[in-house]
Amino acid sequence: MAKETYVEQIADIETDFPQWYTDVVLKTKLVDYGPVKGTMVIRPYGYAIWENIRRELDARFQALGIQNAYFPLLIPMSFMTKEAEHVEGFAPEVAVVTHAGGEKLAEPLCIRPTSETIIGSMYSKWIQSYRDLPVRMNQWANVMRWEKTTRPFLRTSEFLWQEGHTVHATAEEAMRATLQMMDVYEEFAKTCLAMPVLTGRKTEKEKFAGAEATFGMEAMMHDGKSLQAGTTHYLGQNFAKAFDIKFLDSDGVQKYGYTTSFGVSTRLIGAIIMTHGDARGLVLPPVVAPVQAVIVPIAAKKEGVAEACRALKERLAARGVRVVLDDSENSPGWKFNEWEMKGVPVRIELGPRDLQAGKCLLARRDTLEKSECALDGAEDAVASLLDEISRTMYERAAARMDRRTVTADSLDALLKGVEGGNFVRAGWCGCRACEDKVKEFAQATARVFERENTAETCVVCGKAATATVIFARAY
RNA sequence: UGAGGUGUAGCGCAGUUUGGUAGCGCGCUUGGUUAGGGACCAAGAGGUCGUGGGUUCAAGUCCCGUCACCUCAACCA
Numbered sequence: 001m002a003k004e005t006y007v008e009q010i011a012d013i014e015t016d017f018p019q020w021y022t023d024v025v026l027k028t029k030l031v032d033y034g035p036v037k038g039t040m041v042i043r044p045y046g047y048a049i050w051e052n053i054r055r056e057l058d059a060r061f062q063a064l065g066i067q068n069a070y071f072p073l074l075i076p077m078s079f080m081t082k083e084a085e086h087v088e089g090f091a092p093e094v095a096v097v098t099h100a101g102g103e104k105l106a107e108p109l110c111i112r113p114t115s116e117t118i119i120g121s122m123y124s125k126w127i128q129s130y131r132d133l134p135v136r137m138n139q140w141a142n143v144m145r146w147e148k149t150t151r152p153f154l155r156t157s158e159f160l161w162q163e164g165h166t167v168h169a170t171a172e173e174a175m176r177a178t179l180q181m182m183d184v185y186e187e188f189a190k191t192c193l194a195m196p197v198l199t200g201r202k203t204e205k206e207k208f209a210g211a212e213a214t215f216g217m218e219a220m221m222h223d224g225k226s227l228q229a230g231t232t233h234y235l236g237q238n239f240a241k242a243f244d245i246k247f248l249d250s251d252g253v254q255k256y257g258y259t260t261s262f263g264v265s266t267r268l269i270g271a272i273i274m275t276h277g278d279a280r281g282l283v284l285p286p287v288v289a290p291v292q293a294v295i296v297p298i299a300a301k302k303e304g305v306a307e308a309c310r311a312l313k314e315r316l317a318a319r320g321v322r323v324v325l326d327d328s329e330n331s332p333g334w335k336f337n338e339w340e341m342k343g344v345p346v347r348i349e350l351g352p353r354d355l356q357a358g359k360c361l362l363a364r365r366d367t368l369e370k371s372e373c374a375l376d377g378a379e380d381a382v383a384s385l386l387d388e389i390s391r392t393m394y395e396r397a398a399a400r401m402d403r404r405t406v407t408a409d410s411l412d413a414l415l416k417g418v419e420g421g422n423f424v425r426a427g428w429c430g431c432r433a434c435e436d437k438v439k440e441f442a443q444a445t446a447r448v449f450e451r452e453n454t455a456e457t458c459v460v461c462g463k464a465a466t467a468t469v470i471f472a473r474a475y
Numbered sequence: 476u477g478a479g480g481u482g483u484a485g486c487g488c489a490g491u492u493u494g495g496u497a498g499c500g501c502g503c504u505u506g507g508u509u510a511g512g513g514a515c516c517a518a519g520a521g522g523u524c525g526u527g528g529g530u531u532c533a534a535g536u537c538c539c540g541u542c543a544c545c546u547c548a549a550c551c552a
Binding site: 114206300340351 | 510511
């Protein structure tokens, strides 16, 4: 172990992917384990990714008229029990506060696992007229779900997310909002995370507790497994009736509203890591990378090098590039590996030889290619290289998902498909028994429905297919 | 909840079989030489061996209890 390098330890990324993942999030100082089992401490480098995600999403929400608000962490237990399916779905993983102020509480309080109930109770007070609708709010918050097994970012007891909650006068409008938000997520994933996703409706078995319909975006990880990266829910009138969200419509009739909710979490950071990472560590999409470019001086004590590096840093910063000048005492080779491991999209090497030639060296993280670049105008070259890296990362991931999506017409073919790290397209009759059979036989679950049914028969029972489903093994 | 495993320096570990001075690597500190892919030399700092009890002249090591964590299985809007 002593002399082993980081790269040697994680060289076998394909066969030991989970271990690679855990190593990389710890070694790159994204997170640390928290003192309570299943919790994680998000360190500055990891949190900076989250802040960038948040900034990009907030801009999109604002464009849609969604306003940020904040609701309490503690929810009276009685709220949770008002919607039958909701409480049944969440009860096993809710943490409960029973004591406060040194006394036992008359009514236990649960720590929010999600906020439909408490937001619903407030919406019922705020909404009276059809003129109050639609209501569109979002909150950035932590939630807690007491998971039995956890992994940093992918499944932790406490995590950060945004949860949006809307109320509409009609079912059609609510459904439209649900679908529109999935489109927003998909565009965001593509533009900001360079991550292609599969979107579509989820099966009854996989849907949110209390929803009429759930839509998910699924991303393919490096090993071909699927990760649910975001969901939007059409809640119908379930929560409106449970929390008495009523309005007087223009026809003078009291009606229940139709609600939706949608969310993405810090799990997205895990998705980024497992979509783009390689044997050397992280590969971060430029839009959300905390550091977009790092300048590594070579022989920094030689005449003019340090000054040139500082000047280049200033120009890049002025151009809007998030740039770091690594003027630490470490050797250049150490810095190269360190910043590569941390996934910085562009590395700029600048030493005496370059200075003399009026050039610098640009190394891109996604392809590991190096190229020379004139010092004059380097800030523009870096900015356009960042765009180019975003595109290349997306295309590479999209090509992989495309290549690894296969069609199966039998359970054996489905098993072979998921074992080979593929998404498997297959027909389904629509019954729960057949869905369970797939889980049992292939350890794969239905991820999303395809928009159109192109299959003729169910992959399990052979009866007429009512839908075409993408099956995959999932995190 | 079932099975297995691990607790010794900040991190990773050896030492436990056969009881006898607390060790190694990395990291850290100080000084110097270096620098285009994880540099080198020298000198340092740092540990009630998870925890409670027992056996013994003597326990990291043997015995009994206990706690925590990890892996697999199960579970997982």
